[in-house]
Amino acid sequence: MRAPIGFRVSNARKSLKISQADLARKIGISPSYLNLIENNKRDVAGALLQRIAHELNINIDDLTGEAESKLLSDLEEIYADPLLDSLPFQPDEQRNLVAQYPASAMAIARVHRAYAQALEHADSYADRLRSDPLLAQLLHQVLSSITAVRSGAEILEDVPDLGEAERRRFVDAIGRETRSLSDLARNLIGHFENASDARRSVSPAREIDDLLIERENYFQSLEDAAMGLRLQIEAGGGFGMTTLTRLLEDKFGVRVVVGGKAPGRGTDFPGQYRFDPPSNILWLQGASTLATRQFQLARLFGEMTAADVIDREMASFKLTTEEALRLARRALGSYLAGAIVFPYSQFLAAAEAAAYDIDALRQHFNASYEQVAHRLVTLRRRGEEGIPFGFLRSDPAGRLTKHFPLPGLLLPYSGHACPLWAIYGAFRTPDVPVRQLVQFSDGGRYLFLARTVQRRSAAFHEVPVMASVMLACDVLHVDRTVYGRGMNLADSAADVPVGPSCRLCTRADCTSRQEEAMGPSGSVPAMRTALVPDGFTLGSAP
Known part of the structure; x- marks a missing residue:
């Protein structure tokens, strides 16, 4: 998704009380083309962006909107959450929100991160309940102690003719079980606290990613x-x-x-x-x-x-x-x-x-x-x-293990990216660079360059560890690289149509789709629709 550069140009121009016609004349383009730029319908970079920044007397970094691009990427990932499938989002809703109400967009991103953190903790505790033998043993002991205390209390309550010695014996047993139960509860709380200390953040790696992006x-x-x-x-x-x-x-x-x-x-x-x-x-x-x-x-x-x-x-x-x-x-x-x-x-x-x-x-x-x-x-x-590059690394299972995003290019933080990306195709031709011109549904065009890397085995029985690394840059810079030679960069017909990931991709006709994309409220999910219509019955007329 494009960063809202056009909105920033429009806001800066209006604050200086400059008309579209005057600014267009000064930067050497037509008013209609400037109107497309300001409505974020045309990409702008290089010398033209520098001329715009000069005429508006603002820093070029304030126009490129790298921080906004990261926020847009966060919102794209949030809006792709299956929980939000039924909401009727408009195509440019995220971009308009970032451009016009950046604080609200940041609030949504922070709230979703808190939600993801809570979900992570819930999943973690569920995993522990299912698989931790010590936790299962502690819970069994707690249940046994509660059962013993309840049995003793019911006898004391329901049997009025108990002798003093027998009553004292049941009271002592209840005392022992409650002290044991107190110790078990303390151990159980400590067990959870020790586990949660290591899980206080939803993802320490995500914190580092955010830090590197900020710097x-x-x-x-x-x-x-x-x-x-x-x-x-x-x-x-x-x-x-x-x-x-x-x-x-x-x-x-x-x-x-x-x-x-x-x-x-x-x-x-x-x-x-x-x-x-x-x-x-x-x-x-x-x-x-x-x-x-x-x-x-x-x-x-x-x-x-x-x-x-x-x-x-x-x-x-x-x-x-x-x-x-x-x-x-x-x-x-x-x-x-x-x-x-x-x-x-x-x-x-x-x-x-x-x-x-x-x-x-x-x-x-x-x-x-x-x-x-x-x-x-x-x-x-x-x-x-130098040329601004994005970076990705994937393991053979397709899981992304390292990444540094490029402003304007949506790179998933985790999980799997689009299966058509060169980072996965590189595994089919180990040790051979794979170059790929791609085009996203918003019109953004990028060069992807991927190659496998392999850690050498120390012994015969050791399985070699392979990964694939990929660099990505905007098509505007490709002619500065050796990888652009022989490519007709002006012709986009040969570009590979891709998306960031299936959940974030709007290409309904993609034959490589593995998951449904976000859809408007009330839409019928074609991938999950039965081949036989719901109303079909035996004997129905053809």
Whole structure:
């Protein structure tokens, strides 16, 4: 869905008391075309958007509406909730709400998030009730104690001729059972509290996503720190594993071990790398690639040397859970490592020179495909921007495991995206880049570029782990990339018609649809309609 740039242009123009004809003449377009722009029926970008911002004397970022695009994406996901199927939403309702009543749109988004959080907690407790053996045992003991207390109380109440000794025996039994019941209730409450502490947020990962979007996935303080660290590494003997290994040992006493058994807590979730603070050992799996080793060495060196910079960034975050804080620190460490391995200005110049050829860049910087793709997303420095990219990663089951959205492009936060996207098609041709020009139902056109990445197996019995990563950019920027060569970008007839996901897609004629889309109140859901009409009976006339 388009961001409400047109509404912002219209509001800014009216506040300056400039007519449509005057503004159209100054920016070099017809009044009728400006009218289409202001009604959000035409995309506007590049030089034209800059001329409009100049004539209206406002910052171009105030027109592009990146914050509004994120809010629009949130509303699209909310309105696709099956609970809201029966409501007769108008086609432009979300966009108009964001443009005219942004506070109300934000309120809806926050209320829905609170609802999702409550639903998550309810599902969590339901799962625990069904599958937690300790919880089942505690509940059984509570029920047994209540039954014993009730039986004793009924005997005391219904049998008037009990002897004093027998009455005392029943009273003592009730006392014991009630004390036991009190202890059981305390244990039960503690069991739930311990579980809910880890589930206080509906999704810590969602909190991190929101944080990265708010910062445009760019952290100037980390870029500055990375520049100094890179110079320090190069002065120590040139950038690479040898220098990083020596600096870690000389400055921090860290010993780098490749292969063998992971240090620390046995073999629980060793992954491809692990840092064990008690032994001061950075362990790297023997099957890990040189790109992974270099990146993790740079990450540990950055986290240890620039810990104060990371701490200052962390202090500015408003995160609600310990898990979110842990994920945020991990994300900042990875960002810092990326900025060390790919110095901003040097990497941007190389990307422009190579026309954003990811394979050429990975060879130039001795990095992995995913590392290069992720760094491309962070080229958002004011006055020194690269092409704006969105990023997605999917596992073989189609579940989205990492994402950074692009303003104007609706990327699902979780679950599955449109089955026609290149991110899924890449699994059919492993290790081969797949490019795809797509068009959404609102007319937005994008280049999708996907490729599989695979973690090498450490042994014969270990199943290789594969994923697919995808970059997405607006078609306006495709001619700046090597991937646009040979494509007729002016002809949209060959575009693949797609949607964000089945629930959010309005293409009723899509043969790949797996779920029904949102429909107006009273509409008949074709996918769930029986082949035989409801009124059919044996003997009915044809």
